[in-house]
Amino acid sequence: MKTKIEIAGVSKWFRRDGQEIAAMQETNLSIEEGRFVSIIGPSGCGKSTLFNIIAGLIPPSTGRVLADGEDIIGKTGHVGYMLQKDMLLPWRTILDNIILGMEIRGVPRKEAVARAQPLMDRYGLKGFGGHYPAELSGGMRQRAALLRTLLYDRDIILLDEPFGALDAQTRLTMQNWLLEIWEDFRKTVLFVTHDIDEAIYLSDDIYVFSGRPGRIISKISVDMPRPRHMEDTVSASFMELKAHLLDLLSDGGTGTKVHIS
Amino acid sequence: MENVQKKGYVIHRFEAAESAPPLKQEARQERPVILDEEAQERRSRRIVTIGRLAVAVLIVALWEVLTRIGWMDAYYWSSPSRILSTTWTQITAGTLLEDIAYTSSSTILGFVGGTLIGSLLGLSFWWSRKFAGISEPFLILLNAMPKLALAPVLVILLGIGFFSKVALAFAMTVVVAALSAHSGVQSVDKDMEKLMYSLGAKRHQVFTKVVIPWAMPWMISSLRINIALSLAGAIVGEFIASSHGIGRMVIYAGTILDINLVWVGVVVLSVLSMVMYMGVVLLEKWLSKGYGMKKA
Numbered sequence: 001m002k003t004k005i006e007i008a009g010v011s012k013w014f015r016r017d018g019q020e021i022a023a024m025q026e027t028n029l030s031i032e033e034g035r036f037v038s039i040i041g042p043s044g045c046g047k048s049t050l051f052n053i054i055a056g057l058i059p060p061s062t063g064r065v066l067a068d069g070e071d072i073i074g075k076t077g078h079v080g081y082m083l084q085k086d087m088l089l090p091w092r093t094i095l096d097n098i099i100l101g102m103e104i105r106g107v108p109r110k111e112a113v114a115r116a117q118p119l120m121d122r123y124g125l126k127g128f129g130g131h132y133p134a135e136l137s138g139g140m141r142q143r144a145a146l147l148r149t150l151l152y153d154r155d156i157i158l159l160d161e162p163f164g165a166l167d168a169q170t171r172l173t174m175q176n177w178l179l180e181i182w183e184d185f186r187k188t189v190l191f192v193t194h195d196i197d198e199a200i201y202l203s204d205d206i207y208v209f210s211g212r213p214g215r216i217i218s219k220i221s222v223d224m225p226r227p228r229h230m231e232d233t234v235s236a237s238f239m240e241l242k243a244h245l246l247d248l249l250s251d252g253g254t255g256t257k258v259h260i261s
Numbered sequence: 262m263e264n265v266q267k268k269g270y271v272i273h274r275f276e277a278a279e280s281a282p283p284l285k286q287e288a289r290q291e292r293p294v295i296l297d298e299e300a301q302e303r304r305s306r307r308i309v310t311i312g313r314l315a316v317a318v319l320i321v322a323l324w325e326v327l328t329r330i331g332w333m334d335a336y337y338w339s340s341p342s343r344i345l346s347t348t349w350t351q352i353t354a355g356t357l358l359e360d361i362a363y364t365s366s367s368t369i370l371g372f373v374g375g376t377l378i379g380s381l382l383g384l385s386f387w388w389s390r391k392f393a394g395i396s397e398p399f400l401i402l403l404n405a406m407p408k409l410a411l412a413p414v415l416v417i418l419l420g421i422g423f424f425s426k427v428a429l430a431f432a433m434t435v436v437v438a439a440l441s442a443h444s445g446v447q448s449v450d451k452d453m454e455k456l457m458y459s460l461g462a463k464r465h466q467v468f469t470k471v472v473i474p475w476a477m478p479w480m481i482s483s484l485r486i487n488i489a490l491s492l493a494g495a496i497v498g499e500f501i502a503s504s505h506g507i508g509r510m511v512i513y514a515g516t517i518l519d520i521n522l523v524w525v526g527v528v529v530l531s532v533l534s535m536v537m538y539m540g541v542v543l544l545e546k547w548l549s550k551g552y553g554m555k556k557a
Contacts, residue, residue, distance in 0.1 A: 083452055
């Protein structure tokens with residue numbers, strides 16, 4: 001398979017109180033096209049730093065970042081990005097929020113709406129286009145945020161703990177919903193989470209980060225067949241992998257314990 | 262059904278009937294008590310309206326009666342009926358209407374100018390943190406300075422005409438507007454900006470699509486304060502030196518000891534202030550349109 005994102009020797013350092021502090025140690029990743037890749041690790045391990053670097057929002061201290069073989073350091077607009085907070089503009093309707101990315105690119109409104117409408121109907125936002133974000137539940141808002149990212153039309157999507165603020169029940173629904181979308185669109189997804197179950201259930205590959213300063217300590221490929229079902233999360237192989245990941249995270253260099261929900 | 266003992270846990274016998282026994286027949290026939298919250302709300306709102314009217318009538322009536330029976334000296338306190346009749350003569354024989362027009366137009370001009378320019382200044386701080394950092398202490402200094410003390414300077418500078426009043430009203434409002442817009446700008450969610458950039462937005466797009474609408478509620482909240490400040494500025498300008506306006510009328514009435522006329526000025530200014538306040542509330546409503554978050 002074709003390599004979609006190549007991260008080579010990327011690190012990030014800050015200077016604080018005259019001391020150099022590593023937010024992220026040298027990291028190498030190579031992500032194949034169309035894969036669902038998760039990154040798990042304790043809080044403050046540099047997962048979000050890595051995402052900001054890939055999104056072109058901050059430059060790394062060292063290393064190269066390539067997307068489709070092209071250098072994208074400091075260049076925004078190459079990847080779709082979604083955060084834990086839905087970041088919907090409260091004064092815009094759901095529809096107007098979803099087409100924001102297209103609006104910024106200068107797509108005429110009519111065309112943007114024509115593209116957004118079928119997606120909203122299909123992915124659970126039918127009839128909500130005219131509502132304001134405050135009128136929707138957290139899960140619905142995250143759906144809108146993800147559709148906005150999707151309609152931005154990039155092959156690569158970064159999801160930074162998108163379901164972290166949702167309750168457990170909603171989170172399960174949203175995970176299945178995300179898988180459905182991913183299977184329909186086959187984008188390359190990079191997914192940050194600290195929920196081990198979520199990482200196993202969703203991913204093809206899981207990268208495990210150590211505690212601060214972050215570095216990759218393991219890469220695991222999940223062979224569970226797709227489409228996946230809720231029952232799979234209680235299978236013996238799932239449990240075995242979960243135990244392994246818990247182990248990795250609890251003595252991943254720093255001994256930081258990880259919370260599982 | 263018995264409890265089922267499994268390895269590590271127990272499934273308890275549980276039937277709905279057991280935890281909630283059915284209501285007895287006679288109890289069921291009783292009508293359930295349902296609170297009609299809407300009706301209660303309507304009733305309490307009606308009581309508030311009636312109460313307000315009653316208090317207003319009571320104050321005016323007391324004022325009238327107490328001055329008539331001499332418990333309050335009508336020379337100092339005037340009375341509602343005298344104020345009304347003096348107002349009428351001022352309208353028909355005097356220049357009251359022109360004075361009202363004069364004072365309200367300088368107030369409104371100063372208010373609009375001060376709010377617009379101040380808001381633009383506050384918004385501009387988003388573009389450069391260095392520019393904002395340099396300007397901030399001066400803005401705070403200007404805010405602390407009592408602008409009314411500048412009145413004589415402005416009158417000498419701009420003459421006793423219309424523009425010295427507008428300038429004073431402007432000076433009263435511009436700093437408040439700038440500070441409000443600045444707080445609004447500072448409150449913009451950094452992640453929101455980040456998201457916009459990740460969607461490929463340019464700085465001016467972030468500014469128009471996020472920063473301005475985000476700061477809008479802050480700017481709007483300064484309007485109510487500013488309309489009152491603006492009126493105060495215009496009146497003080499007229500106090501200092503003027504040939505028109507309610508402020509001039511009050512000062513003139515004071516010097517000739519026509520206390521009735523002073524009261525007319527006070528009442529007219531109160532009404533004027535209230536009308537403008539309501540105008541601002543309408544303006545706020547119009548500006549807040551589309552702020553769907555208000556609903557939640």
